[in-house]
Amino acid sequence: MSESPDRTPLPRTFFDRPVLEVAPDLLGRTLVRTSPEGPMELRLTEVEAYAGEIDPGSHAFRGRTARNAVMFGPPGHAYVYFTYGMWHCLNLVCGPEGRASGVLLRAGEILEGADRARPRRRSARSDRELAKGPARLATALDVKLSLNGTDACAGPGAPLSLLTGTPPAPGLVRSGPRTGVGGDGAPHPWRFWIDGDPTVSPYRPHTPRKRPLDSDRPTA
């Protein structure tokens, strides 16, 4: 018999800590996405930490902009961004206000509401792929820019909230380089996941955009 997940809400103080403490501690927690359709629940299995202005991999590295403003605000709020012209990704703001750190929610296991996720994730070949990747997770849970800045500590019933869930045994938590992050931010082992969980996304190194060959460029 396995224990049922603890349904105690995570308080804002949970997020008001250094991001490298919060990120691994989010594994096994229950993310609740409430919409007019009803609640969906997901067990977090993979996350990445982004350390704000000191982190070359972070959207906040070059300071505050219109897009990343939420990261500079209070902890416990959702930072949602739009990327590659078609995807959304969901983060939770951490640390002291102004530190601009956050945790990217990369993957999880849908515990409740899979029936509502499947139509949004037609390419998923099995339920374990519904939220296997950050944009897939956001798509499955219907997370869009309209949720940017939402308070995830406003209590159950809010569009986003977190419950205590069932944290993994400490020995099952793994860490490694962040997926798709290049440059000076690449070496940091700030991706955390639950070892052996089938919903964790595959690691992929940073892929620089293809540039035109010099030989194909017009010569002067």
Place this chain on the structure above:
DNA sequence: CAGTCGATTCACT
């Protein structure tokens, strides 16, 4: 103001 590229995913070879 034009150029570049992204904390990705999917279809195809």
Place this chain on the structure above:
DNA sequence: GTGAATCGACTGA
């Protein structure tokens, strides 16, 4: 394994 999709934010001139 490779390349396309697709657009807004950001950068630098």
